[in-house]
Amino acid sequence: MASPPAPAALLLLLLVSSFLISLLVVPSQSRSQPAGDAFTSILISQNGLDFVKDLLVTKAIASAVPLRLPDIEKSQKIPFVGNVEMVLSDITIYEIGVSSSHLRPGDSGVALVASGTTCNLSMNWFYSYKNTWLVPVEVSDKGGASVQVEGMEVGLTVGLENQEGTLKLSLMNSGCHVQDISIKLDGGAAWLYQGMVDAFGAQIASAVENAITKKLKEGISKLDSLLQSLPKEVHVDHNASLNVTFVNDPQLSSSSIGFEINGLFMGRQNEILPNLYYHRNQHLSVLCRDPAKMLGITLDEAVFNSASSLYYDAKFMHWTVDKVPDQSLLNTAEWRFLIPQLYKKYPNDDMDLNISLSSPPEIRISENNIDATVYADLIIDVLEAGEVIPVACISLVMRGSGSVKILQNNLAGSVKLNDFAMSLKWSNIGNLRIYLIQPVIWTVIETVFLPYVNAHLAKGFPLPIIHGFTLQDADIVCSASTITVCSDVSYAEAGNLKNLSMRFL
Numbered sequence: 001m002a003s004p005p006a007p008a009a010l011l012l013l014l015l016v017s018s019f020l021i022s023l024l025v026v027p028s029q030s031r032s033q034p035a036g037d038a039f040t041s042i043l044i045s046q047n048g049l050d051f052v053k054d055l056l057v058t059k060a061i062a063s064a065v066p067l068r069l070p071d072i073e074k075s076q077k078i079p080f081v082g083n084v085e086m087v088l089s090d091i092t093i094y095e096i097g098v099s100s101s102h103l104r105p106g107d108s109g110v111a112l113v114a115s116g117t118t119c120n121l122s123m124n125w126f127y128s129y130k131n132t133w134l135v136p137v138e139v140s141d142k143g144g145a146s147v148q149v150e151g152m153e154v155g156l157t158v159g160l161e162n163q164e165g166t167l168k169l170s171l172m173n174s175g176c177h178v179q180d181i182s183i184k185l186d187g188g189a190a191w192l193y194q195g196m197v198d199a200f201g202a203q204i205a206s207a208v209e210n211a212i213t214k215k216l217k218e219g220i221s222k223l224d225s226l227l228q229s230l231p232k233e234v235h236v237d238h239n240a241s242l243n244v245t246f247v248n249d250p251q252l253s254s255s256s257i258g259f260e261i262n263g264l265f266m267g268r269q270n271e272i273l274p275n276l277y278y279h280r281n282q283h284l285s286v287l288c289r290d291p292a293k294m295l296g297i298t299l300d301e302a303v304f305n306s307a308s309s310l311y312y313d314a315k316f317m318h319w320t321v322d323k324v325p326d327q328s329l330l331n332t333a334e335w336r337f338l339i340p341q342l343y344k345k346y347p348n349d350d351m352d353l354n355i356s357l358s359s360p361p362e363i364r365i366s367e368n369n370i371d372a373t374v375y376a377d378l379i380i381d382v383l384e385a386g387e388v389i390p391v392a393c394i395s396l397v398m399r400g401s402g403s404v405k406i407l408q409n410n411l412a413g414s415v416k417l418n419d420f421a422m423s424l425k426w427s428n429i430g431n432l433r434i435y436l437i438q439p440v441i442w443t444v445i446e447t448v449f450l451p452y453v454n455a456h457l458a459k460g461f462p463l464p465i466i467h468g469f470t471l472q473d474a475d476i477v478c479s480a481s482t483i484t485v486c487s488d489v490s491y492a493e494a495g496n497l498k499n500l501s502m503r504f505l
C-alpha cells in the first residue's frame with residue numbers, strides 16, 4: 001500500500017510528535033478558556049516532523065505488506081478468440097516504494113503527500129473459453145503475472161485537536177491515484193497480454209487505490225486509539241508524577257507543531273496541588289538557538305516550584321543529622337568554646353541536628369541562572385540519657401545556584417551554596433553568638449545537606465518523551481522564568497511502533 005505508508009506515516013508523525021511530547025489531555029472546553037494551565041510547551045520543528053514522518057513511512061510500509069487485494073473476474077471479448085472468462089486471484093502487493101514524501105502542518109490540519117510511489121504486485125491468472133471453430137471444446141490456461149504500479153500519488157489531511165483532554169486525530173480527507181501500471185505475464189497465449197491490460201488495467205489500478213485508502217483509514221484510526229490511550233501522568237518516583245494532560249489545541253504553523261501540557265508535579269495519590277500559586281507564563285514559547293533541532297521543550301519555573309511544594313507538603317524535607325564526616329562536631333565538647341553554656345549544661349553529650357524546611361524552596365529562573373532559596377529551621381538537640389532535648393533553633397536562609405543537564409531523557413540538576421544567613425529563633429540556653437557557630441553550620445550544610453539534595457537532583461525527572469525515543473545532543477537555555485531543552489532525537493528499534501505501549505522512561 002503505497003499510499004498507506006504515506007498517510008500512515010503522517011499519522012505516525014502526528015502520533016510521534018504527540019509522543020515526543022508525551023502529552024495528554026485537555027478539557028475540550030479549553031477553547032472557551034483561552035489560557036489553560038499549561039506550564040510546559042513542546043515544539044516539533046520541521047526537522048522533527050520529517051524524522052517522524054520518515055520513521056512512520058518506513059514502519060507503515062513494513063506493516064502493510066504483503067497486502068492482499070480481492071480477486072477480480074471478468075468476461076472479455078477477444079478478437080479471433082471470442083468471449084473469454086478471466087480471473088485474477090491471489091493479487092498481492094508485496095513491495096511499496098516511496099520516492100518522496102512531505103509533511104506540512106497547515107491551518108486546517110496536517111497534510112501528508114507521498115509522490116512517485118511505486119508498488120509491485122504478484123497475482124495468478126486463469127482463463128477459459130469455448131473454442132467453437134471445430135468441435136466445441138473448452139480451452140483454459142493459467143499462470144502467474146507481476147504488475148508494477150508507477151507514479152502513484154497518495155495524500156491525506158489529518159485534523160489534530162484536543163478533545164475532552166485527549167489528543168484527537170481525525171482523517172479529514174485522503175486520496176490515492178495510480179498513474180500507470182504495467183503487467184508482465186509468465187506464459188499465456190499471445191493475445192492474452194493485451195486482453196488482460198484492456199480488461200483489468202483500470203480495475204487493478206482502482207483495487208490498489210482502494211486498498212491503500214482503506215489502509216490509510218485503518219492506520220489513522222489506530223494512531224488515534226494510541227493517542228487516546230496515552231497516560232495523563234508520568235511516574236517520577238514513589239510519591240510524585242508529572243501531569244502530562246494536554247492543554248489547549250495543538251498549534252500548527254507552516255513548519256512546526258506545538259503542544260502544551262499541564263506539566264506540573266502532582267502527588268501519586270492524585271492529591272491536587274494548590275495550583276493557584278502558579279501564574280501561567282503568557283509567553284511560554286519554545287525558542288531554540290539552533291532552529292534545526294528536532295524538538296524543543298520549554299518548562300516554566302512553576303514546574304520546579306510545584307515539585308518543591310509537593311515534596312514540602314509531603315513532609316519529605318526533613319532530616320535528622322546524627323552522622324557527619326567529622327563526628328566530633330556532634331558532641332557538646334566540640335562546642336564548648338562556641339556555646340560555653342551548652343557544654344556547661346550538658347557536658348560531653350552527643351547531639352543531633354534536626355533540619356526541616358519552613359516553607360517550600362523557591363526557584364527562580366533567569367537568563368543563564370537558576371536560583372534557589374531554601375528556608376529551614378535547624379534545631380540543635382542534645383541526646384542525654386536516651387532523651388532528645390531541643391536546646392536551640394536557628395533559622396537559615398540558604399541561597400544557591402543550580403545547573404541542569406540532560407541525563408538520557410531526564411532533566412537532572414545540581415546546586416551549589418552561594419551564601420546563607422542565620423538568625424536565632426529560640427533558645428533554652430541563653431543567647432548564642434551566631435557568628436561563632438556559623439562556620440560549623442556551614443560545614444554541616446556543605447558536607448551533609450547539599451550532598452543529600454544533590455543525590456536526589458542527580459536523578460532528575462523525566463521530560464515528556466515517548467518511549468523508544470532518546471534525546472541526542474541536547475542544548476539547555478535558561479531565560480526569564482523558563483528552561484528550554486532543544487534537542488534532536490533518535491529512535492531505538494526496541495520501541496516497536498506497532499505495539500507502542502506508551503511507557504515513559
Ligand SMILES: *[C@@H]1O[C@H](CO)[C@@H](O)[C@H](O)[C@H]1NC(C)=O
Binds near residue numbers: 026027266
Ligand atoms: C492535570 O492537568 C489538568 C489540565 O491542566 C487539570 O485539569 C487537572 O486538574 C490536573 N490534575 C491534577 C491531579 O492536578
Ligand SMILES: *[C@@H]1O[C@H](CO)[C@@H](O)[C@H](O)[C@H]1NC(C)=O
Binds near residue numbers: 150
Ligand atoms: C518493483 O517495481 C519497481 C518499479 O516499479 C522495480 O524497479 C523493482 O525492481 C520491482 N521489484 C521487484 C522485486 O520486482
Ligand SMILES: *[C@@H]1O[C@H](CO)[C@@H](O)[C@H](O)[C@H]1NC(C)=O
Binds near residue numbers: 237238239
Ligand atoms: C515516598 O514516600 C514514602 C512513604 O510513602 C517514603 O518512604 C519515601 O522515602 C518517599 N520517596 C521519596 C523519593 O521521597
Ligand SMILES: *[C@@H]1O[C@H](CO)[C@@H](O)[C@H](O)[C@H]1NC(C)=O
Binds near residue numbers: 354388
Ligand atoms: C524536629 O523538629 C520538628 C519541629 O521543627 C519536630 O516536629 C520534630 O519532631 C523533630 N524531630 C526530631 C526527630 O526531633
Ligand SMILES: *[C@@H]1O[C@H](CO)[C@@H](O)[C@H](O)[C@H]1NC(C)=O
Binds near residue numbers: 501
Ligand atoms: C506489546 O508490548 C507489551 C509490553 O511490552 C506486551 O506485553 C504485549 O504482549 C505486546 N503486544 C503485542 C501484540 O506484541
